[in-house]
Amino acid sequence: MAALRKFFQSSSPLKPSPAAMTISYVLLGLWTFFVLFPIYWLFVTAFKLPVDVNTGPKYLMYVDFQPSTHAWRELLVESGNLVTRPYRNTVIVGLSSAVLALTLGAMASYALSRFSYRPKPGLIATFILCVVLAIVAINVEVPWQLAVAAALSTFLLIALTIGRRFKGTMSNDDIAFWLISQRMLPPVAVIVPIYILFQQFGLLNTYYALIITYTAVNLPLAIWFMRDYFKSIPIELEESAFIDGASRYQVLYKVVLPLSAPGLVATFLIVLIFAWNEYTLGLFLSGADTQTLPVLVVAQNATRGPQWWNISVLVLLMIAPVFLLAIVLERYIARGILIGAVKG
Amino acid sequence: MEERPSLSNEPARYVLLLPAVLVVMFLSIFPLLLSIFTSLSNIKFVKGGFEVNYVGLRNYEKLLQGSQQRRFLGRFDDPGTFGWIVLAVFAAFMAYWLFRYVTGPRRRVFGLIMRVLTVIISGGLLWLLVRTSSGRGLPGTLVVTLIFVFSGVAAQYALGLLLALLVTQDLPGKRFFRVVFLLPMMLTPVGIGFLFRMLSDTLIGPIAPVWKAVGLYNFSWVNNPATARLAIVIGDTWQWTPFVFIILLAALEGLPTETVEAALVDGANRWQMFRYIILPQIIPVSTTVILVRMIEAFKIIDMPQAMTRGGPGTATESVTLHAYNLWRALDLGTSSALAYCLLFVVTFVALVFVNFIRQRLLEMI
Numbered sequence: 001m002a003a004l005r006k007f008f009q010s011s012s013p014l015k016p017s018p019a020a021m022t023i024s025y026v027l028l029g030l031w032t033f034f035v036l037f038p039i040y041w042l043f044v045t046a047f048k049l050p051v052d053v054n055t056g057p058k059y060l061m062y063v064d065f066q067p068s069t070h071a072w073r074e075l076l077v078e079s080g081n082l083v084t085r086p087y088r089n090t091v092i093v094g095l096s097s098a099v100l101a102l103t104l105g106a107m108a109s110y111a112l113s114r115f116s117y118r119p120k121p122g123l124i125a126t127f128i129l130c131v132v133l134a135i136v137a138i139n140v141e142v143p144w145q146l147a148v149a150a151a152l153s154t155f156l157l158i159a160l161t162i163g164r165r166f167k168g169t170m171s172n173d174d175i176a177f178w179l180i181s182q183r184m185l186p187p188v189a190v191i192v193p194i195y196i197l198f199q200q201f202g203l204l205n206t207y208y209a210l211i212i213t214y215t216a217v218n219l220p221l222a223i224w225f226m227r228d229y230f231k232s233i234p235i236e237l238e239e240s241a242f243i244d245g246a247s248r249y250q251v252l253y254k255v256v257l258p259l260s261a262p263g264l265v266a267t268f269l270i271v272l273i274f275a276w277n278e279y280t281l282g283l284f285l286s287g288a289d290t291q292t293l294p295v296l297v298v299a300q301n302a303t304r305g306p307q308w309w310n311i312s313v314l315v316l317l318m319i320a321p322v323f324l325l326a327i328v329l330e331r332y333i334a335r336g337i338l339i340g341a342v343k344g
Numbered sequence: 345m346e347e348r349p350s351l352s353n354e355p356a357r358y359v360l361l362l363p364a365v366l367v368v369m370f371l372s373i374f375p376l377l378l379s380i381f382t383s384l385s386n387i388k389f390v391k392g393g394f395e396v397n398y399v400g401l402r403n404y405e406k407l408l409q410g411s412q413q414r415r416f417l418g419r420f421d422d423p424g425t426f427g428w429i430v431l432a433v434f435a436a437f438m439a440y441w442l443f444r445y446v447t448g449p450r451r452r453v454f455g456l457i458m459r460v461l462t463v464i465i466s467g468g469l470l471w472l473l474v475r476t477s478s479g480r481g482l483p484g485t486l487v488v489t490l491i492f493v494f495s496g497v498a499a500q501y502a503l504g505l506l507l508a509l510l511v512t513q514d515l516p517g518k519r520f521f522r523v524v525f526l527l528p529m530m531l532t533p534v535g536i537g538f539l540f541r542m543l544s545d546t547l548i549g550p551i552a553p554v555w556k557a558v559g560l561y562n563f564s565w566v567n568n569p570a571t572a573r574l575a576i577v578i579g580d581t582w583q584w585t586p587f588v589f590i591i592l593l594a595a596l597e598g599l600p601t602e603t604v605e606a607a608l609v610d611g612a613n614r615w616q617m618f619r620y621i622i623l624p625q626i627i628p629v630s631t632t633v634i635l636v637r638m639i640e641a642f643k644i645i646d647m648p649q650a651m652t653r654g655g656p657g658t659a660t661e662s663v664t665l666h667a668y669n670l671w672r673a674l675d676l677g678t679s680s681a682l683a684y685c686l687l688f689v690v691t692f693v694a695l696v697f698v699n700f701i702r703q704r705l706l707e708m709i
Contacts, residue, residue, distance in 0.1 A: 016513050020614075024510050028521050031507060035527055038539055038582065041550060045542065057550045108364035115357040131373050175365075177698060180635070182372050184690040185379070186643045186664040188671050189683030192382070193375035216371040219364050221636060225591060228629045232598060248356040266594035269526070270587065277532035279646070294532045306538060315535035322530045323523075330523050333594050 046071060046312035053308050071309035083296070083317070089286070090276060090293045091321070092207055097214035098272035102264065104215070105222025105271075110252055112172050112223065113230040119175065122166030123159055130155040144200070176227065179220040187280040195284050205287030213285060214275040221274070222267050229263030230256060265332045269325070276322060293318050383680035403681035412678060415658055415666065416685070418476035418484030427474040434470055438463045462700070465692050485658060485666040486689065491573060492662060493641040496580045501634055503581065504588025509618070512596045522593065529586035537650025540579040544651065566652050569659035576660055579647045584640075588633050595629040596622070624709040631702040635694060642690045 016024065044060075045053065047067035052058050058065040075083050134151035138144050194213065195204070203209040233256060241251045257264065279294040286292055293314065300310040383403055388395045407416045423431065445451055445459055473490065476483045483491070507525060511518045531539070546555045546564045555563075565571035599622065607621045645664040648654055654661030654669070661669075663686045670679040 016515070020513075021515060024513060024515060027506070028510055031503075032521060032524055034582070035524060037550075038543055039527060039531075041543060042539060054548060056548045057552050059550065104364040104367060107360040111357055111360035115361075117357070117361070128373060128377075132377060135374065135377065173698075175361075177694075179364075179368060180639065181691060181694070182368055183636075183639050184642070184694070185376075185687050186645070186667060186683050188645075188664065188668045189379050189680050189687075190375040192676070193378035194371065196378070197371075197374055212367070213371060216367050219368055223364060224632050224636060225629075228595070228632050229598060231628065232595075232625075248354060252360075260598070262594040262597050266590045269590065270529075273530055277530075279532065279534050294534055297532060297538075298534050301538070306541075308538070308542060311535060311538050315531055315539070318532055318535070319527070319530045323527065326526050326530070327523050330519060333522075333590075333597055 042312045042315055045308055046316055048309055050309070071307075071313045075310060075313055083314070085289070086291045086293045086296045087317070089207070089210075089290050090318075093210045093214065093290075093292060094272055094276040096207075097211045097218065097275045098268060100211065100215040101218040101222045101271045101275075102268050105219050105267070106226050106257065106264065107252075108219070109223040109226035110230055110256060112176060113227050115172075117172055117175060118169040120163070120166045120169055123163055126158050126163070127155055176224065179223055182220050183217065191280060191284050194281070198285060204285065205290055207290060209285045210282065210290060210292070213281050214278060217278075217281070218271040218274050222271050225267045225270070226260070226263060229260045233259050262333045265329045269322075269329060272325070273322060276318070379680050379683065382676055383684050385677050387674075387676045389674055399677065403677045404685070406678055407681055407685060412670075412682075414482070414484065415661075416484045416486055416663075416682065417472060418487055419480070419482035420475045421479035421481035423474045424478040427478045430474055431470065434467065438467065458699075462692075462696055466696070469689075482657075483659075485661045485663045486685075488573070488658075488660060489642060489644065489662045489664075489686075490689075492577060492580065492644050493638055496577050496584070496641055496644075497634060497637045499577065499581045500585045500588050500637060501630070503585045504633075505592055505630075507585070507589050508592040508596055509622075511593065525589055526586045528583050529590075531583070533583065533646040534650065536579065536583050537646045540575070540582075540647065541651045544575050544579075567656050569656060572652050572656060572660045576644075576647050576651060579651065580641070580644065583647070584637060588637065591629060591633045592626060595626045599625055627705050627709055631697075631705060635697055635702070638697065639690060639694060642686060642693075 044058070047061060047069065048058065048065060049068050049070065052065040061067045130151040133154075134147045137147040137150070198204050198209040198213075203212075237255055237259070238251050241255050246254070277294055278292075279298065282292040283295050283298075286295065297311055297314050297318075300307040300314065384398060384400060386397045386399045386402070388397070406412050442456075442459060442463065445456065469490070473483075473487055475481055476487050507521075511521050511525075528536070543549050543551070544566055546552055566575055603621055603625075604617065607617050612621070643664050644662045645668060648660045648662055648665050649668070652660045654665050658666075663682060667679045667682040667686070670682060
């Protein structure tokens with residue numbers, strides 16, 4: 001009886017009871033199976049011959065089929081730099097755009113969580129009008145430098161003179177909503193305009209096009225997540241740093257960012273993964289030299305039908321570095337950084 | 345908002361915000377303007393280039409009333425008894441909501457107009473849902489997308505929260521689970537589409553023996569509309585639960601431990617602790633993650649494209665896949681118009697969520 005009671009009671013308040021622990025492990029184990037089984041299937045498929053895939057389910061290596069490294073050899077040895085070049089491109093584009101999105105995103109979300117902005121709809125409408133005029137002007141063969149300069153000066157002229165009279169303001173929440181609304185249009189609708197845009201700047205088939213695009217599409221996500229983490233940091237900490245004579249940038253860099261490490265790490269992983277795996281934009285903006293891995297994966301579903309073994313190998317190669325990075329970074333998503341920070 | 349009046353005019357407020365805004369603006373204004381124009385025109389590919397003709401709202405007309413109506417909105421039928429009950433309950437609820445607002449202390453003309461619009465649009469969507477899912481009705485791509493979004497995001501949030509709570513306990517080995525649970529999100533979405541096509545195959549996939557054992561040998565679940573949708577929601581949940589999980593995990597780990605310890609000292613049980621200490625503190629992050637997941641889920645394309653190609657018929661075709669298929673058929677105008685119809689619905693859902701649901705939840709805590 002005593003043993004039974006002990007099973008439902010925890011030894012210390014912060015530790016779950018043995019019963020709770022058993023239930024937790026059962027649930028976690030079920031989900032682990034659900035998560036890992038498809039990945040296990042990828043793993044075995046990567047070693048299967050076409051005949052093993054097409055003649056029904058084969059589950060275990062050496063038991064119901066003989067593993068073969070034909071797909072690995074085809075992709076990594078026999079085809080030269082078919083895989084290595086997209087791999088390098090993906091690493092360069094993914095890492096730079098993730099670092100950029102995190103840096104700019106952290107700055108902007110700190111600003112949005114600590115200052116109040118009052119943008120005026122009238123000014124924004126004027127700005128868009130000037131952009132439209134500039135685009136029209138470029139289309140009737142006005143040199144683009146001239147058109148941009150004219151539009152910009154018109155906008156500044158209006159903003160500095162009658163701009164002050166525009167009524168009605170918006171708030172930080174409206175800025176945030178505008179940012180997140182940039183992710184609402186499906187890529188298929190904006191891909192041709194973005195293609196034309198980079199064509200005009202002569203940036204197609206360069207890393208810049210991909211990095212700028214991925215940074216821009218991931219920034220709203222970074223800003224939204226970081227904003228919530230920054231809001232949860234006690235303002236008293238920053239105030240005491242200001243009293244000690246720190247500047248705004250020092251406070252951000254030395255107080256706020258270290259305290260929001262869990263959020264920073266989680267956000268970094270997410271924007272990295274999004275850039276790493278993006279397909280539609282990558283397909284259009286990259287050329288032969290800058291092709292990224294997702295494009296290569298889809299190319300395996302070619303005229304011969306889906307090459308399951310090749311797809312499996314590529315997907316496994318793609319997750320390996322991200323997974324290792326997640327293992328390294330996971331320790332920073334941990335409790336206790338704020339303990340004792342706000343006392344007295 | 346914690347504004348600091350003494351510092352509010354410092355240059356930092358612009359230095360910190362403007363870079364991000366400019367980068368986003370650079371890639372948004374021009375594409376937005378051009379794609380609005382595309383949606384109002386008919387683009388024909390001719391020898392050596394293309395020909396653009398302005399056609400006004402004809403592309404939208406085609407989607408809402410013309411040749412694409414059945415594919416986009418669906419085939420209608422009478423709502424049936426159950427459908428009428430659903431609509432009546434919705435109408436009664438909305439009437440009560442408006443009545444509360446009009447008699448409440450914070451009524452404003454603008455607020456009332458927005459609420460009436462909300463009622464009209466959400467009523468329209470429900471009307472569409474009821475009429476296309478009853479009797480001989482057939483849901484179009486819009487309704488299919490709504491089904492994917494709401495069932496998928498609900499499942500992902502519930503599972504993500506449960507898993508995040510489980511691994512923030514003091515369990516030996518929890519770090520293993522934390523890293524493993526992130527795995528599905530790391531696979532490239534197009535790869536996951538192919539992977540689930542392999543897994544859901546009832547002849548050569550891993551579930552084939554199970555299928556045979558229960559006598560479903562000739563029944564492929566991706567050939568039945570309901571089970572095909574279920575397969576896609578399962579795949580989507582497998583892929584995106586980690587996203588909710590990692591965000592909520594970081595939020596839970598960022599909570600100050602003092603309140604939790606104080607509640608333990610006061611003898612709170614686990615449910616009370618979750619309901620009164622933890623939940624209120626993670627509501628802001630929760631609403632953000634739900635909003636972001638909803639916006640992303642409305643654009644679902646890879647999973648249905650690779651798994652079912654939108655079939656059987658158009659039973660699993662999402663709006664984005666529909667737009668993509670039109671685009672591939674070189675009907676760029678209608679494709680853009682369709683994307684703008686989707687943008688309208690997503691903006692509406694997001695605005696309702698931010699202004700009514702998120703606001704309400706934030707006021708409750």
